[in-house]
Amino acid sequence: MYDALPPEFVGAIPADTSMLRLSFYLLAGLVAVNGLAIVLGLVTLPVFFIVLYVLELGLKVGAATGFTAFKVAMLMLRGLRRAPLRTALTYLALFVLTFVLCFIYAILTLVDNKLSDKDSNFKAIMTEKFSIPSMMKRSYPDRIAELAMSMDEGKRPVKGRSDVMSWSFFFGTTDPKNKRPENAVFMFGLDPLRVIDIDKDGKYFSMLDDDLVQGLTSEQRDQLYAACKAIEDDPRKIVLSKARLDSLGVEVGQEIKVYSPAMYKDIEFTFIIADVLPPGKYDGLGFMNNRYLFQQLDSYEGATTVTDSATLARKPKAAGVKHPLAEKCVNLVWIRLPNKAALAQLAELAEKEFSSPTVKLETESAGIGSFMESFKDLFKLMRYVIAPAMIAMMSLIVANAIGISVRERRTELAVLKVLGFQPWHVMALVLGEALLIGFLGGGISASLAYFQLQQVKFQIAFLGEFKVPAMALVYGPLLGMIVSFAGSIGPALTARNVKVSEVFARVA
Amino acid sequence: MATALVQVRDLYKSFTRGTERIDVLRNLTLDVGRAEFLALMGPSGSGKTTLLNLIAGLDQPTEGSITVGENHISEMSESELARWRTRHVGFIFQFYYLLPVLTAYENVELPLLLLPLTKEQRRKQVNTALDLVGLSNRMDHRPGQLSGGQQQRVGIARAMVTDPELIVADEPTGDLDTKSADEILMLMEVLRAQLGKTIIMVTHDPKAAARAQRTLHLEKGQLVRDTAVLV
Numbered sequence: 001m002y003d004a005l006p007p008e009f010v011g012a013i014p015a016d017t018s019m020l021r022l023s024f025y026l027l028a029g030l031v032a033v034n035g036l037a038i039v040l041g042l043v044t045l046p047v048f049f050i051v052l053y054v055l056e057l058g059l060k061v062g063a064a065t066g067f068t069a070f071k072v073a074m075l076m077l078r079g080l081r082r083a084p085l086r087t088a089l090t091y092l093a094l095f096v097l098t099f100v101l102c103f104i105y106a107i108l109t110l111v112d113n114k115l116s117d118k119d120s121n122f123k124a125i126m127t128e129k130f131s132i133p134s135m136m137k138r139s140y141p142d143r144i145a146e147l148a149m150s151m152d153e154g155k156r157p158v159k160g161r162s163d164v165m166s167w168s169f170f171f172g173t174t175d176p177k178n179k180r181p182e183n184a185v186f187m188f189g190l191d192p193l194r195v196i197d198i199d200k201d202g203k204y205f206s207m208l209d210d211d212l213v214q215g216l217t218s219e220q221r222d223q224l225y226a227a228c229k230a231i232e233d234d235p236r237k238i239v240l241s242k243a244r245l246d247s248l249g250v251e252v253g254q255e256i257k258v259y260s261p262a263m264y265k266d267i268e269f270t271f272i273i274a275d276v277l278p279p280g281k282y283d284g285l286g287f288m289n290n291r292y293l294f295q296q297l298d299s300y301e302g303a304t305t306v307t308d309s310a311t312l313a314r315k316p317k318a319a320g321v322k323h324p325l326a327e328k329c330v331n332l333v334w335i336r337l338p339n340k341a342a343l344a345q346l347a348e349l350a351e352k353e354f355s356s357p358t359v360k361l362e363t364e365s366a367g368i369g370s371f372m373e374s375f376k377d378l379f380k381l382m383r384y385v386i387a388p389a390m391i392a393m394m395s396l397i398v399a400n401a402i403g404i405s406v407r408e409r410r411t412e413l414a415v416l417k418v419l420g421f422q423p424w425h426v427m428a429l430v431l432g433e434a435l436l437i438g439f440l441g442g443g444i445s446a447s448l449a450y451f452q453l454q455q456v457k458f459q460i461a462f463l464g465e466f467k468v469p470a471m472a473l474v475y476g477p478l479l480g481m482i483v484s485f486a487g488s489i490g491p492a493l494t495a496r497n498v499k500v501s502e503v504f505a506r507v508a
Numbered sequence: 509m510a511t512a513l514v515q516v517r518d519l520y521k522s523f524t525r526g527t528e529r530i531d532v533l534r535n536l537t538l539d540v541g542r543a544e545f546l547a548l549m550g551p552s553g554s555g556k557t558t559l560l561n562l563i564a565g566l567d568q569p570t571e572g573s574i575t576v577g578e579n580h581i582s583e584m585s586e587s588e589l590a591r592w593r594t595r596h597v598g599f600i601f602q603f604y605y606l607l608p609v610l611t612a613y614e615n616v617e618l619p620l621l622l623l624p625l626t627k628e629q630r631r632k633q634v635n636t637a638l639d640l641v642g643l644s645n646r647m648d649h650r651p652g653q654l655s656g657g658q659q660q661r662v663g664i665a666r667a668m669v670t671d672p673e674l675i676v677a678d679e680p681t682g683d684l685d686t687k688s689a690d691e692i693l694m695l696m697e698v699l700r701a702q703l704g705k706t707i708i709m710v711t712h713d714p715k716a717a718a719r720a721q722r723t724l725h726l727e728k729g730q731l732v733r734d735t736a737v738l739v
Contacts, residue, residue, distance in 0.1 A: 068621045071614075078609035415605040418566060419619045419666075420594025422587055501567040504557070504601075504678070 026378065030386070033100050037445075041095035044444050048091050049084070051440055052077060072425075076432045083405065087437065090401040094441030094480045097394040101479060102449035104382050106468045111379060115365045121158075123364040124343050126333040126350060128357045133169075135328035136357060138294055141166035144333055144361075147349045148342075155342035163336035165194040165207045168290050168329050172260040172269065174248060176310055182247045185258050187238060189290035189329075192231035196224050207336065220278040227275035228287075235292035237274035243283045245276055252276060261309035264325060266317070267296050268307045290329075297326045334364075391483055398487025402434050406491040413495050414503035427496035431488055438484025439477045446476020512539035513673060513706045514563055519572035521558055521729075532558045534729040536572070542673070543704040545697065547711055547720035554726040556710045557678055563708060564597050564676045565589040576674060594622045598667030598705075600677035604659040606651040606666075612638065613647040616665045623670065637665035641695060657688030664695055668705065675699065677709040681716050693719045 056077045062070035080087045126144055128134035145164040148157050157163030168189035175183045194207040204221050206212040213221060224239075231237040240248075250256055250273060258269045271288065300306065300323040308315050337343050347361040406413070413426050450468045521533040532555045540546050540563075548556040561567045562574060565581045566589075574582045579592060606615045616637055620630045638644050641661035651659050660680060667675055677696065681689035693716055699705040709720060717723045725733035 065627070071617075071621050075607075075610075082609050411605060412607060415601075415607070416618075417590065418564075418593065418599050420590050420622045422590050499567075501558070501561045504561070504566075 026381070030100070033103050034096060037096040037099035038092070040099065040448060041092045041445070044095065044448065045088055045091065048088075048440055048444060051444075052080060056081075072429070073432070076429060076436060079405075079409075079429070079433050080437065083408075086401050086405060090398055090434075090437050091441045093394050093397040093401075094438055094483060095445040097390055097483060098442040098445035098476045098480055099449055100390060101387055102446055102468050102472050102476060104387055105472060105475065106449075106453075108379065108383055109469050114368050121336065121338060122343075124335045124337050124346070124361055125364050125366075125368075126335065126359050126361045127331075129360045131357060134331050135325070136330040136333070136354075136359065137327045138166075138330050140330055140354060140359070141333045143353060144335060144346070144350060147353060148335055148337070148346055151342060151345055151349075155338060155345060157336055158338060159199065159205075159207075159336070162194070162197060162199075162207060165190055165334045166290065166330045167332040167334070168293055169263075169331050170260065170288060170293065171263055172258040174256055174258055176259045176261050176312065179261075185240075185244070185248070185286065186284065187240075187286040187288045189288050189293045191291075192228040192287060192289050195228050195287055196221065197228075198225070207334065216278055223275065224278060230274045231287070231289045234272065234274075235289035235295065236270060236272050238271045238286055238288045239275050239277055240273060240286035241277045241283045242279060244286060245273070259307075259309045259312070264293070264296070264323070264329075265309045266306040266315075267300055267309070267323065269296060293329060297323050297329060301326065335361075391479075391486075394483050395487040398434065398438075398484055399490055400487075402430065402488040402491040403494075405433075406430060406495045409495075410498055410503055413498050414500045417498065417500050423496045426498070427492045430492040430495045431485065434484040434488030434492075435481050438480035438482070440480075442480020442483075443473075443477040445480070446472045449476070511542050513542045513544075513577060514538075514540035514708070515573075515575040516559075516563065517573045517575075519559075519562065519574065520570045521555070521562060521567070522570045532729050533562075533569075536729070536731060538724065538731065540706060540708060542706055543700055544722065545700045545707045545709070545720045547709050547717035547723040548726065549711060549714075549717050549723055550726035550732075555729040556726050559726070560676050560678055560708060560710050564599065564674075565593050594619055595670055596672050596674060598670065598672040598675040600660070600663050600667050600675065600680045602679035602682040604651070604656075604663045604683075606659055606662055608651050611648050611650055612643060612654065612662045612665075615651070615662055616647075616669050619666065619670050633669050633671075634665075637669040638662075640668070640698075641665045655688070656684050657691060660684060660688070660692050661695065664692070664699075668699060668703070673704075673706060675705050675707045677707065679711055680709060681711070681713060689713075689716065 056074065059070050059074045059077060063074055126136075126140070128136055141164060145157075145161050148164065149160065170185070170187045170189050172185045172187075173179045173183050174185065190208070196204055196206050196208075196212065199205050204213045204225065216224065227237075227239045231239060245251065248256070252273050252275055255270060255272050258271060260267065260269070269292070277286070300317075301321065302319060303317055304319050305314050306317045307313070335346070337346065343361065343363065350359055350361045413430075416426055416429075417423070446468075450470065450472050453468050516536060516538045519533055519536040520531070522529050522531045524530070536559065548559060550556045558567070562569055562582075563576070565576075565584065569582050572582065573580060576596065579596070581589060581592060584592060606612075607618070610618070613634055616634045617630055620633060625633070634647075635644065638647055641664050643658060643661055643665065646654060646658060646662075651662070654662065660683075663680075667677075675696075680696070681692055684692060696707055696709070697719060700707050707720075709716070711717050721736065723733075723735045724731055725735070
């Protein structure tokens, strides 16, 4: 391809490494999740064997009642106990598979939820139409709110101005001379009462995150509300996640100076840490009052000296010169609307109203969809390649383990046939053992993924809290059993077709 | 022989290995009477185990017919044969083939799980069988905890727990020391004499065969000698 270019251009074209990096991150993520799953699988192995033992005790009691089914089930359990190492490895394979797929399922469910449209009481998102990143004027949020409130009764935002929220992204560092992830600060500049507020009925609500109020304890809600009120009263105050506080090495109440060489160049921000965000919520992030951002941008215009964001040295500046981002400091505007008709009308009004820059108004899901366009292939890869590949791989592992077990027990299975067991009895015995491991492996894994990850609590950017859906508790054991079935059906058929006379002829 | 339990008529059994056809049994006809103890002898490859498997319903003949009691087993399907075996045939193997994960009691009980019996009926039959082989005090032991002779006795208890009319034994003493072998043969004689079981035993051991009432010698798939022993 390069041969066709003039010689002076060859070498000037940088190699596109984005796919390579993405593949690396994906691979690293998968390895990490698999590693975690293996560790958890090993840790839960004793639990698995204890469950088997308890089941056997239960069956023993059942068998004492004389029911043949209990006796046959006990035969299966004892079959599993015969080769503990192989049983453990099969369990481990199924555990890892289910755990990783629970992760993938949780991510895909989260994305699907965010990308599925609601018909009523949904959030719309306004962004700049032709530019990424979107940078709108600071008058836009108020104006779109006015336009929204000018619509007919049934189309207006129900909570009025409280249903409109603007976001100004803020990237900064506490040490511009030595920029490192540890001293980075990323915050959303917004009206702090959009994070959490109290409605006229005295109930908490959040424009920021529909799940926020439900996900907090009453003490956490009170604390967060108090922090937001404090930020509202003193715009220099901010609230950060615990992880970010630890990383910065600062405490609540402390004052910090933050510089933003990449965005709000040559402006010095002095923040006071009002409080810490509830654990697991918006890890790594923080919230600031956008009024403070706007104040600092206004102050910049009149200043004659400023602090250089890179060197921290004072330097002269011509008075009256606006900051380059002074009128480009609103990145997103969110509006909660009662129905699709309201969205259509407001979109039309916004298109007429805002011309420099022009804007687009779309549903939250469509907005997030546009944002995630570049990740689309990654999600497809997860859904259509990684998940099926893992299922196929684990089925092969199970097939191998059960296959070895059947080969080892050929004579024993033949003896069962000699004693009068029907071919399907023998097949059911092999399948039953595999399904039991599948059920327990999948069940324990999904339960651990569901209950433990709920405790860990972490948020993926503004997509909301990452959690394993409760349906995983159903799908986990089911998946384990399906994979076990797929892996053991071949060996089970072999067991079914064991020819007694051939087995004994070989033995003899 | 007034009433034959097993009637074998014009029996052929052949296997195909590649393109080659191997005739294992050729035009074999024989009767085994009720409560008869029959030994099958012959060199390796003479077809004695194949004949035993056919009579026990573990395999189907290529030609000919086999009738056991009222049942034409050469015409039965695999499922029918399995059901028939549960009720009508007991098996004793050279290497016992007890399930290592089950106790002696559970091993003996195994064939009964396939029959519509109550727990009490099962217990009674298992206890009777273990009593008969003298292992009532070892019923909770696993095969690994028993000697070879004891394991074979459990095998015999398992073979007769369903009270079958026919017991087939393939080299039942082949893996045992002389004393244990003698005990097992004695037990088989008791089964025949006191319980009226018909026993067909494959053996290489002339001493074991001498305990039978009749010995059939096979060579190259055909009966070459029929030796009756006066008891």
